[in-house]
Amino acid sequence: MVDRANRPSALNAPSAAAPGPQVDISGSGASSKVTATLPSGESVEVLLYGATVTSWKSDGGKAENLWVSEKAALDGSKAVRGGIPVVFPVFGPPPKDGHPTSSLPQHGFGRTSRWEFLGKSTSEDALDSSSVKLDFGLYTSGLTEDARKAWPFDFGLVYSVTLSKDSLQTVINVRNEGESSFEFQFLLHTYFKIQDISKVSINGLLGVEYIDKVLNASTHQQSDASLTITGEVDRVYASIPQDTTTILESGTPRFDVVRDNLSDTVVWNPWIEKAKAMGDFSPDDGYKNMICVEVGAVKGWQKLEKGEVFEGGQTIKSLL
Structure with missing residues (x-):
């Protein structure tokens, strides 16, 4: 065989020992x-019940970013x-006007239904093991x-949870699989774990109108660049x-919450009395260590005709 002077160099095959993301299913x-x-x-x-993310650790697994009672x-x-x-498909108490x-119960059935695990996927680059996507279906x-009796529509939901080194992406895909149109609302009710609520501020809402449920659902406008609790x-x-909405602790950015095709955000903290009144909220002073910044489509309704698809979600960046 003639030895070619300019033959292409051999491709470096990935090492068989190179670790990739590990995915485990546990419990029953x-x-x-x-x-x-x-x-x-x-x-x-991710708990299959509700497809609820119950833990997200960044910084090499040392920093838990989510609060769970x-x-x-x-x-x-x-x-x-x-x-x-x-x-x-509904946020908060459902309307009483025959909608x-x-x-349906408050917040609908998404968070109280058992979802299917549809499988995992990793980056298309075989040498990149820095992210993994988990898909869940309902x-x-x-x-x-x-x-089914309360909401008799044919639908399909695919919820994708993508873990990367410094971020977590959660995206919903809603498909109308029936003959008639339907309306829905959608929200990701994220509980962020923080060190001290008195030192937390939220930026990115200046000038935005909001409905204040503490003040009899009256309408106001955010007049301060930083919302403090x-x-x-x-x-x-x-x-x-x-x-992008940014959560800061002691003036230092802690999380960026980046909305994708979602225009609304709910900010919630129960404070002292409400925390004590909720039987599943513990410890009683846990309100000091959590803040909910929840992206969604909750002002009005999203409508899907037969065969139409809606997709929206968030990317949360840990800024440690």
Whole structure:
């Protein structure tokens, strides 16, 4: 064989020993969960009940970013208090005006249904093991009989949770698989773990109108560049012009919450009395260590005709 002077160099095949993301399924029944861990130590846990993210650790696995109540039900008996519950197809108490969601419980059935684990996928680059995507599905056939009666539409949901070294992306895909149109709302009810609520501020909402549920659902406008928490807060900020909301601790950015095709954000902290009144909120002073910044489409309704698809979500960046 003639030796060519300019033959292409051999490709470096990935080492068989090179570690990739690990995905494990544990538990049984309603307590089943999927855990993904990157070679660098970052991890995410998703309970199949509600497809609820119950843990997200960054910084090599040393920093837990989500708050979960010590009394949270993780056995499928009720919605999880903490993590990232999926709110669908109605936000808050359903309207009482005969709307198709009127017979549903508060926050709908997404967070209280058992989802299917559809599998994992990693980066297309075989040498890149820095992210892993987990997909979960919920369909009409997976609902309880009561839920199907209360909301008799044919739909399909695919919820994708993508873990990267410094971020977590959570995206919902909603498809109308029936003959008639339907309306829905959607929210990712994210509980962020923080060190001290008195030192937390939230930027990115200046000038935005909000509905203040603490003040009889009256409408106001955010007049300060930084929102600080000094008591119970329950606000729906609608039609936010910029995509990123930043949570700061002691003036230092801690999380960037980047919305994708979602225009609304809810900010919630129960404060002292409400925290004590909730049986699954623990410890009583846990309100000091959490803040909910929840992206969604909750002002009005999203409408899907037959065969149409809606997709929206968030990317949370840990800024440690």
